[in-house]
Amino acid sequence: MIEVKNLTKIYQISKKEQKKNKIKKDQVKAVENVSFTVNPGEIYALLGPNGAGKTTALRCISTLIKPTDGEINVNGFNDSEKVRENISFLTNELKLEDHFSADFTMNFFGGLRNMTSEKIEERKSYLFDILGIKGFKNKKIADLSTGMKQKLGIAVSLIHNPDVIIFDEPTNGLDVLTAKIVTDYLMEMKRKNKTIIISTHVMRVAEKLSDKIGVLIGGHVVMEGTLEKILLETNTESLDDAFFKLYEMYGEQDG
Amino acid sequence: MDKRLFVIIKKELLRVFTDRRLVFTVILLPGLSIAVIYSIMGMVVGNIEDERSVHKYLIETYNAPSSFVEYVEESPYDRVNLNEVSSNADLEGSKEKLVDENIDLVLVFDNGFDQELGEYENLNIPNIDTYYNPINDYSQDARGYIVNGLLQDYKISIVGERLGNVEYTNVFSVDLENYEVSVAPEEKLVGTMLSRFFPILISIFLFAGAMGIGMDMVAGEKERGTMATILLTPVKRETIALGKLVSLAIVAVVTTFSSVLGIILSIPFSSKIFGEAISINKMMFTPGQIILILITLLILVSIYVGLIILTSVIAKSVKEAGSYIAPIYMVVLISGVLAMLGGGETTMVKYMIPIYGNIIVLQNIFSFDMNLIYFLVNSISSILLTTVLVLIIRKMFYYEKYMF
Ligand SMILES: Nc1ncnc2c1ncn2[C@@H]1O[C@H](COP(=O)(O)OP(=O)(O)OP(=O)(O)O)[C@@H](O)[C@H]1O
Ligand SMILES: [Mg+2]
Numbered sequence: 308m309i310e311v312k313n314l315t316k317i318y319q320i321s322k323k324e325q326k327k328n329k330i331k332k333d334q335v336k337a338v339e340n341v342s343f344t345v346n347p348g349e350i351y352a353l354l355g356p357n358g359a360g361k362t363t364a365l366r367c368i369s370t371l372i373k374p375t376d377g378e379i380n381v382n383g384f385n386d387s388e389k390v391r392e393n394i395s396f397l398t399n400e401l402k403l404e405d406h407f408s409a410d411f412t413m414n415f416f417g418g419l420r421n422m423t424s425e426k427i428e429e430r431k432s433y434l435f436d437i438l439g440i441k442g443f444k445n446k447k448i449a450d451l452s453t454g455m456k457q458k459l460g461i462a463v464s465l466i467h468n469p470d471v472i473i474f475d476e477p478t479n480g481l482d483v484l485t486a487k488i489v490t491d492y493l494m495e496m497k498r499k500n501k502t503i504i505i506s507t508h509v510m511r512v513a514e515k516l517s518d519k520i521g522v523l524i525g526g527h528v529v530m531e532g533t534l535e536k537i538l539l540e541t542n543t544e545s546l547d548d549a550f551f552k553l554y555e556m557y558g559e560q561d562g
Numbered sequence: 563m564d565k566r567l568f569v570i571i572k573k574e575l576l577r578v579f580t581d582r583r584l585v586f587t588v589i590l591l592p593g594l595s596i597a598v599i600y601s602i603m604g605m606v607v608g609n610i611e612d613e614r615s616v617h618k619y620l621i622e623t624y625n626a627p628s629s630f631v632e633y634v635e636e637s638p639y640d641r642v643n644l645n646e647v648s649s650n651a652d653l654e655g656s657k658e659k660l661v662d663e664n665i666d667l668v669l670v671f672d673n674g675f676d677q678e679l680g681e682y683e684n685l686n687i688p689n690i691d692t693y694y695n696p697i698n699d700y701s702q703d704a705r706g707y708i709v710n711g712l713l714q715d716y717k718i719s720i721v722g723e724r725l726g727n728v729e730y731t732n733v734f735s736v737d738l739e740n741y742e743v744s745v746a747p748e749e750k751l752v753g754t755m756l757s758r759f760f761p762i763l764i765s766i767f768l769f770a771g772a773m774g775i776g777m778d779m780v781a782g783e784k785e786r787g788t789m790a791t792i793l794l795t796p797v798k799r800e801t802i803a804l805g806k807l808v809s810l811a812i813v814a815v816v817t818t819f820s821s822v823l824g825i826i827l828s829i830p831f832s833s834k835i836f837g838e839a840i841s842i843n844k845m846m847f848t849p850g851q852i853i854l855i856l857i858t859l860l861i862l863v864s865i866y867v868g869l870i871i872l873t874s875v876i877a878k879s880v881k882e883a884g885s886y887i888a889p890i891y892m893v894v895l896i897s898g899v900l901a902m903l904g905g906g907e908t909t910m911v912k913y914m915i916p917i918y919g920n921i922i923v924l925q926n927i928f929s930f931d932m933n934l935i936y937f938l939v940n941s942i943s944s945i946l947l948t949t950v951l952v953l954i955i956r957k958m959f960y961y962e963k964y965m966f
Contacts, residue, residue, distance in 0.1 A: 372962050404786075404788045407573075419566055
C-alpha cells in the first residue's frame with residue numbers, strides 16, 4: 308500500500324547549475340500538493356507529458372530524494388530504510404556497473420539486502436527464467452543491449468521479492484516482445500497482490516495495465532480514477548482524447 | 563558489525579582486481595616503472611663511477627725534473643699520463659686546454675727543482691704550481707690524486723733519501739690493526755640513507771596509487787548512476803561510506819607494496835643511487851619499530867583515503883574530482899620535499915602537522931631516532947583529522963545534494 312499526501316517537491320538549483328543550464332530560477336517546483344493511494348493488488352499509472360513530475364513523484368516515494376513537503380507511507384512505513392526494504396524501484400537513472408555480470412550483480416544486491424545465498428539462488432533462477440536472462444547471465448553488463456539491461460534492472464530491483472513495485476516508464480526503449488514480457492510480469496505481480504505504481508506517457512500502456520490512472524500535468528494531479536471514470540468526466544471516448552482535453556485545460560497555465 | 567560492509571568491500575575489490583586494465587595501471591605499472599627507472603638510473607650512475615675510477619689523467623708539466631719523472635714511472639700511480647711542455651710561453655695555452663677539458667691538470671715545477679732539492683741544507687724550498695678545472699670531474703679527481711696522493715708519496719721518498727732509509731720516514735702508525743674505527747652502529751648508517759628517501763617515496767606512492775581509484779569509487783559511481791542503485795538498498799549510508807574507505811585503503815596499500823617491491827627489485831642495479839647503505843639484510847628493525855612503522859603507515863593511509871574520498875563525494879564527476887584533488891596532491895608532494903630537505907629545530911608543532919609530520923615520524927623511525935612522545939603527538943593529531951574527515955564524509959553521504 309502506498310499513501311501519498313500533499314506531496315510537494317521543490318528542486319534547489321545551485322548557482323553553478325543555473326549558469327551551466329542558462330536558467331535564472333534558483334528552484335523548480337516539480338510536483339505540488341499531490342495526493343493518491345495505491346492499494347495491494349492494484350496497478351496505478353501516473354500518466355503525464357514530459358516534465359510533468361512523474362519521475363520526481365516516484366523518486367520521493369522510493370526515498371531516493373526527500374519531499375519538500377507532504378507525507379508518504381509505504382506499507383505503513385515512512386522511515387527510509389524500512390521503505391527501501393519493501394520496495395522495488397526501477398528508473399532509467401539507476402544504472403548497474405558495466406564491469407560485472409548479471410549473475411554477480413544479482414548476488415551483490417541480494418547480499419546488500421541481507422539475503423542468504425540459497426534465497427538469492429532461488430530468486431535468481433525464478434527471475435532469470437521469467438525475464439529471459441539465463442542466456443546472458445554471465446556476460447558483462449557492458450556487452451548487453453538496452454533491452455537486456457532493462458530486463459536485468461527489473462530483476463535486480465525485484466531480487467528481494469518486495470510487496471511494492473515502483474516502475475518509472477518500464478517499457479521505454481523496449482521492443483514489443485520485451486515490453487510484453489514486462490507488462491505480463493506486472494499483471495502476474497498484480498495477481499500476487501503486490502502494490503504497483505508505474506509512470507508512463509504512453510496511453511496504451513496506461514489503458515492496458517492500470518486499475519487507476521492519475522493524470523499529472525505541470526506537477527499537479529488534475530484528474531484521477533478508473534479509465535471509465537476519466538472518460539466519463541472528460542466526456543471523451545478514448546484516453547488519448549481525454550488527455551488532450553485535460554492538457555488544454557491545465558497544461559497551458561504552466562506554460 | 564553489519565556483514566553487508568563486507569559485501570561492499572568485496573565488490574569494490576573485485577571491481578579493481580578483476581579489471582585487467584586497472585590491475586596493470588594501478589598495481590603492476592607503478593612497481594614495474596620504478597624498478598625499470600631506478601635500474602637504468604643506477605646503471606648510468608654506476609657506469610660513470612666506474613669510468614671515473616679507471617680514467618687516466620692527462621697532465622701537462624713544465625720543467626718536470628727527471629727525479630719526478632722517474633719516480634712516477636716506478637710508483638704505483640699508473641693512472642698518470644705526463645706530457646712535458648717545452649717552453650714557459652705555453653702556460654696560457656695549457657690553461658685553455660684545461661677549460662676545454664682536453665687535459666686534466668697542469669704542473670709547473672720551479673726551474674732547477676732537482677738542484678734546489680739537493681741543496682736542502684740552505685733551506686731553499688722549491689715549489690710546484692698546479693692548475694685544474696673544478697667544473698670537470700676528471701680534473702677535480704686528478705688534482706686530488708696528484709696533490710694528496712702522488713706528490714705526498716714523492717715527498718716522503720725524498721725525505722727517505724735524505725735520511726738514508728725510506729723506512730725512517732715511518733714515524734708512527736694510526737689504526738694499524740683497529741678494524742672498528744667507526745663506532746656508529748651499522749643500522750644507524752643504513753638509517754640515514756633510507757630515512758631520507760623511503761618515507762617520501764612511500765607517501766607519494768600511497769597518494770598517487772589511491773587517487774585514481776578513489777575518484778572513481780564515489781564521483782565515478784555517481785556520474786554513471788550506479789551509486790543511486792546502491793543507495794536504494796536498505797544498507798546504512800555510513801556502511802556504504804565505510805566500505806568505500808576500507809576498500810580504497812586496501813588498494814592503496816597494495817599499490818604501495820608494488821612500488822616498494824619495485825625499489826627492492828631494482829636494488830642490484832640502483833644501490834649506487836642510494837649509496838651502499840641500502841641493502842635489505844642490513845634493515846634490522848626490531849619488532850617494536852616495525853609496529854611503529856605499520857601504525858604510522860596505516861595512519862597516513864587513512865588520512866589520504868579520507869581526503870580522496872571526501873573530494874570524490876563533493877565532486878559530481880570524475881573530472882571535477884580530479885580538479886579538487888590536484889591541489890591536495892601538491893600538498894603531499896611539498897610535504898615530502900620539505901621533509902626531505904629537513905633542517906630546522908625539532909619542535910612539537912612539526913609533528914602536529916598532518917602528512918608532513920607523518921613523514922617526519924617515518925624518517926625518525928627509519929633512522930632509529932624516534933621520540934615516543936612525538937610519535938604519540940603525531941598519531942593523535944592525525945587520528946583526530948581522520949575522524950573529522952570520516953564524520954564529514956558520513957554526513958555527506960546522507961545529503962541528496964551530494965549523493966544524487
Ligand atoms: N534533479 C533535478 N534538479 C532540478 N530540477 C529537476 C531535477 N529533476 C527534474 N527536475 C525538473 O522537475 C520537473 C519534473 O521533472 P520529472 O523528471 O519529474 O518529469 P517527468 O514527468 O518524469 O518527465 P519525463 O516524461 O520527461 O520523464 C522538470 O521541470 C524537470 O526539469
Ligand atoms: Mg521521467
